[in-house]
Amino acid sequence: MIPVTRTYLPPQDEYQKILKRAWDKQWITNRGELIQELEENLKGYLGVKNIIITNNGTIPIQIAIKALALKGEIITTPFSYVATTSSIVWENCKPVFVDIHPDYLTIDETKIEAAITPATTAILATHVFGNPCAVDAIDAIAKKHNLKVIYDAAHSFAVKYKNESIFSYGDVSTCSFHATKLFHTGEGGAMFCNDDALNHKLFYSHNFGHNGPLAFHGLGINAKISELQAAMGLAVFPYLSTIIGERKKVVDYYTAYLDFRNLRKLKIREHTEWNYSYYPVIFESEQQLLEVMARLETAGIIPRRYFYPSLNTIDYCKGQTMPISESIASRIVCLPLYVGLKEEEMAGICEIINKIN
Numbered sequence: 001m002i003p004v005t006r007t008y009l010p011p012q013d014e015y016q017k018i019l020k021r022a023w024d025k026q027w028i029t030n031r032g033e034l035i036q037e038l039e040e041n042l043k044g045y046l047g048v049k050n051i052i053i054t055n056n057g058t059i060p061i062q063i064a065i066k067a068l069a070l071k072g073e074i075i076t077t078p079f080s081y082v083a084t085t086s087s088i089v090w091e092n093c094k095p096v097f098v099d100i101h102p103d104y105l106t107i108d109e110t111k112i113e114a115a116i117t118p119a120t121t122a123i124l125a126t127h128v129f130g131n132p133c134a135v136d137a138i139d140a141i142a143k144k145h146n147l148k149v150i151y152d153a154a155h156s157f158a159v160k161y162k163n164e165s166i167f168s169y170g171d172v173s174t175c176s177f178h179a180t181k182l183f184h185t186g187e188g189g190a191m192f193c194n195d196d197a198l199n200h201k202l203f204y205s206h207n208f209g210h211n212g213p214l215a216f217h218g219l220g221i222n223a224k225i226s227e228l229q230a231a232m233g234l235a236v237f238p239y240l241s242t243i244i245g246e247r248k249k250v251v252d253y254y255t256a257y258l259d260f261r262n263l264r265k266l267k268i269r270e271h272t273e274w275n276y277s278y279y280p281v282i283f284e285s286e287q288q289l290l291e292v293m294a295r296l297e298t299a300g301i302i303p304r305r306y307f308y309p310s311l312n313t314i315d316y317c318k319g320q321t322m323p324i325s326e327s328i329a330s331r332i333v334c335l336p337l338y339v340g341l342k343e344e345e346m347a348g349i350c351e352i353i354n355k356i357n
Contacts, residue, residue, distance in 0.1 A: 001300045001301075001302060002341070002349070004303050004335070004337070005180045005338045006339070006340065006341075007179040008236060010239060011235075014235050019227075022227035022231060028226060029227060030224065034230035035224075035226075035227060037230075038185075038230045038233045038234050039052075041234070042237075046165050047164075047168075048165050048167050049168075049192075050192060050199045051190055052190060053177070053188060053190045054189045054190060054206055054223040054224070056176070056188060057175060057178060057188070058087060059221070060175075060190065060206075061084065061087040061124070061174050062091055063202060064150045065087060065088065065093065065150070066091060066219070067172075067205050068148045068172070068198075070121045070148065071092075072094065072121050073096045073120045074088050074095060074121060074124050075096050075116065075122070076096065076097060076123070076126075077097070077098065077100060077106065077124075077311075077325075078100070078310045078320075079128060079307055079311070079325045080152060081126075082314065083152075084126055084152045085311045088124060089316055089317070094119075096320075097115075097320045098112050098115050099111060099322045099324045099325055100324050100328065103267040104268075105131065105266060105280075105328065106133040107138075108324075110137075116147075120147060122149065123138060123147055123148075123149050124149075124151075124152065125149070125152070126151070127151060127152070127153045127155065127166055129266055129334075130156045130157075130166075130276075131266060131272070131274070132166055132269050132272055134269070135161060135169040149169075149170040150173070151173040154174065154175055154181075155176075155277045156173075156175060157181065157275060157277070160272070161269070161271060161272050162271045163273075167192035168194060171193065171198065172191055172198070174189060174191050175190045175192070177189050177190065182244065182247065185229040185230060185232050186229050187229060188225050188233070191206075201218075205220045205221065205223075206220065206223035243339055244276060246339040246340070247275075247276035247277070247337060247339065250276070250336075250338075251337070253343065253346045257347070257354075258354065262284055263281045263288075263353070263356070265279070265280070266278075278306070278334050279337045280332050280333065282331050282332045283331045283332075285331065289330070289333055292352065293333060296349065296352055299352060301348070301349055303335050304333065306333070307329055308332070309326075309329055310322055310325040310328075313326065335349060
């Protein structure tokens with residue numbers, strides 16, 4: 001079987017060697033030396049001011065909404081993973097959808113202002129498949145209307161825009177370190193913030209609100225990562241150039257050998273240093289997509305309809321119509337992309353797709 005992705009696992013002996021450090025100290029959680037070392041490594045690699053690593057990629061969005069004291073309406077994208085929208089609803093705010101750009105697949109910045117009302121407090125946008133939003137335009141809109149900006153950058157590890165880490169944009173940016181991601185800790189995530197005072201609030205919020213063992217800064221939750229997960233991150237870290245390089249080879253192969261007369265690929269925004277995180281293709285119709293997926297699955301190839309469905313159609317958000325997002329969501333699929341995908345496997349995938357009518 002050829003899955004849509006496969007977790008990159010470092011040499012087991014290297015992982016065990018790092019893990020032994022936690023074993024020897026008998027310090028398994030509560031921000032031991034492994035998590036602190038990983039945060040320092042990632043700060044240097046990514047070129048960011050602050051990073052707080054968390055136990056998954058969803059809770060940073062929820063913490064950001066809480067820490068920014070957001071209420072009322074939050075403008076967001078219908079084309080993202082469900083965690084983007086569910087986090088808004090979970091924190092008792094109302095998602096207000098704005099349709100997406102048909103090429104970049106990110107929120108259409110030209111439609112944001114029309115959705116702003118007196119109840120709007122923030123914009124929560126997704127860098128889709130690691131493709132940056134129009135961050136400069138969104139920043140200008142936010143400043144004009146006194147709104148906060150959160151970026152769901154779950155797919156955006158190592159992405160740069162205008163020579164800056166994509167995590168440097170917005171009031172808060174978040175990322176996922178799930179096992180399916182380019183960089184992972186098995187399960188995990190992170191949040192990034194340039195403002196030191198807000199970063200401090202995010203930090204204590206992810207650790208029950210603690211101010212030392214016996215006092216509290218304020219309200220908090222448990223979003224800490226363990227030393228076991230940090231060990232995985234430290235073991236994966238030295239292989240980042242290999243991971244990105246091997247994924248680029250797969251992306252380049254698909255781009256060279258797929259027939260784009262009957263489908264199209266993601267357009268990467270100008271001034272972007274991309275990370276080759278996903279390879280989505282968009283068919284002319286949902287019928288074409290379903291026919292190709294059936295052929296691929298018969299051959300033991302498992303792509304993924306991602307993102308599907310458009311989030312404005314899920315039960316707790318129904319009401320708004322988003323024609324572009326709904327259309328794209330019905331016609332898009334992500335192809336297998338991971339380290340170790342063989343050329344003959346990629347050739348087989350391309351052959352099946354290129355047979356579409």
